[in-house]
Amino acid sequence: MGKNTDARFRRAMLPVTVLMIALSFLTIAVNLFLASLLTSSTRPQCDGRLANGNAIFNEKEVTGEDDMLHIVTTRFMQDQANLVVLGKARLLLFETFCMPTMIHQNTDNFLWFVMTDPNLNGDLLQRLVSLLSPYPHFYLVASNSKLLTPANLTMGSGPAKRMILTGDINLLYSRMLDRHRPLLIETRLDADDGLHQKSLSEIQRLARELPVDTRGWQIICSEIHFEWRNDEIVNVGRTVESSGKLRLVREHICVTPGYTLVKHRDPPSIDFPTWPRLGHHLVTREWDECIYRGNGNATSDCWIKLGSFPAALRSRTITSAGMSRVTESIDSMFENQTTLFWELVQKSFSVNPSAAMETSKYLKDNMKSIILDNLKGQCTFGHSCKESSKVKLYSLLNETTIQVIP
Numbered sequence: 001m002g003k004n005t006d007a008r009f010r011r012a013m014l015p016v017t018v019l020m021i022a023l024s025f026l027t028i029a030v031n032l033f034l035a036s037l038l039t040s041s042t043r044p045q046c047d048g049r050l051a052n053g054n055a056i057f058n059e060k061e062v063t064g065e066d067d068m069l070h071i072v073t074t075r076f077m078q079d080q081a082n083l084v085v086l087g088k089a090r091l092l093l094f095e096t097f098c099m100p101t102m103i104h105q106n107t108d109n110f111l112w113f114v115m116t117d118p119n120l121n122g123d124l125l126q127r128l129v130s131l132l133s134p135y136p137h138f139y140l141v142a143s144n145s146k147l148l149t150p151a152n153l154t155m156g157s158g159p160a161k162r163m164i165l166t167g168d169i170n171l172l173y174s175r176m177l178d179r180h181r182p183l184l185i186e187t188r189l190d191a192d193d194g195l196h197q198k199s200l201s202e203i204q205r206l207a208r209e210l211p212v213d214t215r216g217w218q219i220i221c222s223e224i225h226f227e228w229r230n231d232e233i234v235n236v237g238r239t240v241e242s243s244g245k246l247r248l249v250r251e252h253i254c255v256t257p258g259y260t261l262v263k264h265r266d267p268p269s270i271d272f273p274t275w276p277r278l279g280h281h282l283v284t285r286e287w288d289e290c291i292y293r294g295n296g297n298a299t300s301d302c303w304i305k306l307g308s309f310p311a312a313l314r315s316r317t318i319t320s321a322g323m324s325r326v327t328e329s330i331d332s333m334f335e336n337q338t339t340l341f342w343e344l345v346q347k348s349f350s351v352n353p354s355a356a357m358e359t360s361k362y363l364k365d366n367m368k369s370i371i372l373d374n375l376k377g378q379c380t381f382g383h384s385c386k387e388s389s390k391v392k393l394y395s396l397l398n399e400t401t402i403q404v405i406p
Contacts, residue, residue: 069175070110070185070204071147074098076128078144079380081117085366086373087124089319092359093192097228097315099131100350101194102138107201111137111167111175114191118142118163125165132166139167147186149272150176179268183207186261186275192320193257194313196348202306207262211291216300217276218262218290219283221254222311226345229316230360233367236399240360243353246341248310253281254303257312276301313349317363318370318396320389371397 076094077087102112114132116125120142132138141148142163153160153176161169175181185207189195203220210218230244259280263273278286283303289296290304342353363370375393 065109067181068109068183068185068204068208069178069181070187070200072102072110072112072187072189072200073147074112074114074189074191075146076114076116076191077120077124078115078117080377081119081121083373083377084121084124085369086319086377087121089317089363089366089370090191091124091127092362093315093317093319095131096355096359097194097313097351098189098191100352101197101313102189103135104197104350105195105200106197107204108137109204110187110200111139111172113139113141113148115141115143115145115148117144129165136168136171139172140165147272148176150270151272153177177270179270182265182267182269184263184265184272186263188259189257190314192315192317194349194351195258196309196311196313197350198309198348199258199306199311202311203258203260206292206304206306207260209292210262210304211299212264213299214264214266216302218300219254219287219303220258220260220262221280221283221303221305222251222258223305223308224248224250224310225255225257225312225314226310226341226349227314227316228356230356230363233318233360233364234396240357240364242360243342243356244360245338246345247337248341249314252284254283255312255314256280257314258306310348313345313351318367318393319363319374368397 077083077090080086112135114128116128120128125142128140132140139148142165143152145152148164152163153173164172185203187200187203199222206220207218225248227247227249228244230240230242232238232240232242232244261275265271265273288298288302290302291297291299292304296302296304345351346353371393375390375397378390378393
């Protein structure tokens with residue numbers, strides 16, 4: 001009787017055992033797939049060392065650069081020069097998540113414009129100058145304009161040179177005023193986000209392979225990205241003891257980090273056409289997909305996603321004007337993948353988890369002052385203006401205030 005019962009029990013449990021084994025193999029397969037997918041790269045990296053004040057780049061991909069002008073634009077504290085505490089926090093995020101990824105791009109065939117308020121706090125300004133100066137194609141631009149254009153460079157040498165605080169001026173003028181670079185590529189990158197080491201080279205490759213059509217725009221954006229946040233910052237009852245959590249996100253919309261506008265210009269031309277009015281979050285809904293390798297049905301005013309690799313890294317913190325996904329509960333399915341993801345982020349984005357922890361501690365220690373500055377910065381020119389953001393910030397502020405009352 002006992003033996004028969006044991007046999008029936010083993011037979012009943014067999015499907016469960018098989019399922020558990022299958023799930024284990026599936027988890028291993030997913031991890032191996034992610035590791036091979038996210039770390040694979042056929043191009044060498046930037047060395048990042050300095051010699052005589054200039055960066056050393058190891059065999060970077062610079063082929064075919066004469067036909068193309070690639071601009072990356074990052075806005076830092078524009079029209080918010082008086083918000084010094086918020087500026088310090090955003091500068092730490094810039095150093096932690098943005099700057100390393102730009103240094104280690106596997107191509108240097110681009111110009112990076114960091115646009116900042118001309119009246120930015122002196123200490124913050126000097127720190128930016130110190131960070132960007134070693135790299136000849138990194139330009140700190142003291143201007144509240146959205147973009148540096150050839151028009152800025154031809155309005156007289158005095159104003160232009162006073163505006164440009166770092167970078168090789170000769171390189172800048174030779175690229176921007178070259179009338180024989182028909183392929184114009186403009187990439188956006190927020191100051192608290194980063195790009196995969198091969199993102200810019202992949203954007204350039206894809207832009208060259210899209211159909212040539214001078215009538216409109218072609219948009220390139222990421223399909224998958226990493227998202228970082230540290231819940232210990234906003235949890236008033238906890239101290240910061242970790243580097244934060246990472247998860248993979250696939251978006252149907254075009255997200256802002258790495259959002260790229262491609263324009264085919266009729267040479268000879270140095271024209272920087274006005275950007276389309278359509279917001280990044282509406283592009284995939286309102287425009288058709290670009291024709292590419294048998295897919296899509298449009299050659300202009302169209303979009304295409306980068307390949308299946310995490311092209312960007314987004315940070316979600318209390319410094320955000322939009323406050324999207326900073327305090328909300330998130331899917332915990334990647335909870336046990338954070339260690340693996342940090343390994344991949346270190347390799348492919350050059351972001352250091354120790355730096356992420358130190359930045360988290362600063363945000364935690366100065367949370368109330370940062371929130372107050374963020375509230376002051378709401379709805380300033382060119383920045384987010386959402387009632388939902390104010391509600392979230394006030395809620396965090398109330399929790400913080402209650403916590404510190406004896």
